[in-house]
Amino acid sequence: MPLTDPTATTVSATATSTAPAPSRTPRAAGALLVLGFVLLSLNTRVAFGQIGPLAPVAGWGPGTVTLLALLPPLCMGLFAPLGALARRRLGEERGLFWASVLLLAGAVLRTAGLPGLYAGTVLVGVAVAVVNVLIPVFVRARFAPRRIGTMTGVYALSMGAGSAVVAALVAPVAGAWSWQAAIAIAVVPAALAAAGLAPQLRVARTPAGPVAPAGRRRVGRTALAWSLTAFFGVQTLVFYATLAWLPTVLVDAGLSRTTAGTDQAVLILGLAVGGFLAPTLAAARSDQRPHILGVAAVCVLGLLGLVLAPAGGAPLWAAVLGIGMGGGQALAAVLFARRGTDPDHVAALSTMAQTWGYLLAATGPALASALHTASGSWAAPLLAMAGLVAVGCVLGLRAGRAVTKPRRDPSDR
Template identity: 60%
Template sequence: MSVPAPAPVPAAAQSSAAAQRPGAADPAPSRPAREGPAAAVLLVVGFVLLSLNTRVAFGQLGPLAPAAGFGTGTLTLLGLLPPLCMGLFAPLAATARRRLGEERGLFWASALLLVGAVVRILGLPGLFIGTVLVSIATAVVNVLIPVFVRSRFEPRRVGVMMGVYALSMGVGSALVAALMMPVWEASGHSWRTAIGLAAVPAALAALGIAPQLRHSGRAVGRGAEPGAARTGVPSGAGAVGTGVPGSASMVRTGVPGSAGTRAGDTRTRAGGAGVGKGGDRSGRIGRLDGLAWSLIAFFGLQTLLFYTTLAWLPAILVDAGVAKGTAGGMQSLFILGVAIGGFLTPVLAVARTDQRPHLFGVLLVCALGYAGLLAAPASAPALWAVVLGAGLGGGQAVAGVLYVKRGRDHDHVAALSTVAQTGGYLIAAAGPVTASVLHAVTGTWTAPLFAFVGVLLLSTVASLRAGHDRPAAGPAPVAGA
């Protein structure tokens, strides 16, 4: 009796089974399709215009504050709102990416930036409401940019483009901050007119990113990169998630080059960032490992220092005897330093697998800047502003490189970026308020500045793990499983 020949196994099933075999090799990461010359120019121009606008609104009040008469309570709350809102609303980027894709998500975020910039000119209540809107939009942009860069630019361009992002942010903020006092004086001391200047780059950002809408699609099924093969489930079936509430469940995932999953198991065999993908859409968040916590800590502490310094640098200099107009101008130099450090650090760091030397370098530069403010703030305020800006700008920008370097694929980068920025900005929200309280209690800025140095020491500890990825020894359980 003849035995019927076995039915042929579909190719998709073969690849799925191969992906589930222990030790199966990971597929090569997908590379972005090459753009034509015109499309490539539009891509870069749109990226730069969006980047120029990302932090403009947050640098406007510092130069105006000494002259416009904003009270300490108002400045404290306005300094608190951006990091607090960006921490609370960073997970919104996961929903935007899943439903809209990176390009549409960035476009609507830029539109919200424009709305927020306009609302900010409608009196003091509008200033607060508009700041919330701008902060929400910035939270979405901050999370989506590393994913956008990885998906739309070749790997060898990632460091340069993250540097361009940071440089453009700094240049846009510095230019607008430098114009605050001249516009305020020319408009008859109208802070609303000066604040309204931010609407111009916001409109340009929305126009610049609009041509990229033709590339947009839902992230699930299009941004899988190697993720679908790791789970053995087609990406369109929901195997790929963002690792945040409202997306696929977040489990501990491997680092680039780690082994694939075991059959019937959604956990990877090498621990990486502690965030990743699962096979359902329950929205559960998996247990975070040491790398994920160190990324949260490093980004959070650096962001705390950045936003606290951004809020109070003019006041620190005025208390040291620097003229109000000069102190406001130092804010522009500080942001210019942010642009310089933000461009150079990612370009230098991306080529290495170990970013710890670069993290130590930016922390040392920050320490020099704070030491100058402690020892002789009025002697060389421009020098301290630029040095401090370069250090803090480099620290903020290199965090984006860490997400891209540690991320296994586009979805993993999105998960890392979301988790780190959610936790990091919530940490940072405590900075402006704490500095204000310390100043009120002690009557000087010496105690807050020493506290900043202490935060740098904590950042150094966090950088030991954040700057170097060491795979964990075994699988981690899924939270709630």
């Protein structure tokens, strides 16, 4: 059940556990909960945000960059069902902790040359797949309803801030030492996340309900689930294509590699800002369609700006695009939590949208590269992404619609 006090933990569940009750006060336990949540949030895009800024410095070819950009969304799509399995077997708290341990192992492995970078990126992708599915359920279950938007915003803000700091550091560190040293930066926040989530192992696990309660249609047969999937998938495709190629786009436009890396950090800071604002504003309303339209419009503006003025206005357009993409990704998490009728339904919606959405997103970097090769310009992929954002916006409006009338099947919306 959601808490009425955001600083409290699930005291009733803990009290019924056979283990001794924790000696810490509810306020201290709540502080540890928020701390672990923020530390984990800092890590969920750090590893993936390193590739774009490092590509020009490390001298990786298009094939290497495309593969490293493809692996994260591919893994997060293929392994999203593990999040639902982890929730049923371990509960949200333990599931998130063990995902953070796997993320730490992947961050360490990524420092072991190119083979280790590939293998470690797969491990990190699997870990983040579990985190992505569990976070909306965790937020709904452990925080008061009025805090859902704020905590989703905190998640996105922390995620963007961590990625931005690392993106700004990797090029100078790689220039001074090596790209392996730059990759190793991600190990520190990953270790902190695992340590920060360890106290949540003492929270008593609440058993998950049946996969589909009697009377509920499977989410794959509902228009709501497919609308969520379309909106999330398009937003994520544009996100990963931009993350992979923006520094190269800017270098080809005449900027230095260091400046391109700095603009990538500006993009990721924009992700953090948009990721905080959109869910905070959207969760306060019952109808999120205006917010879906808003984030799509901001994304299109940023992409068109990069087409028209990729060099002169790069920091501005990177910030605008980042705000739009960050808002779109975080808004999807609010839609999971607000449209789900209970934690099991939230998990089912999240799992489906992220499985198919990330598999769609995995094609983004390769499609952008293919369009660039075919046209000889980055304008073609940027304009194609702007068109996709518009299509995803239209398809996603169903998921943003407020439900005002009771229905026999609450999941068919």
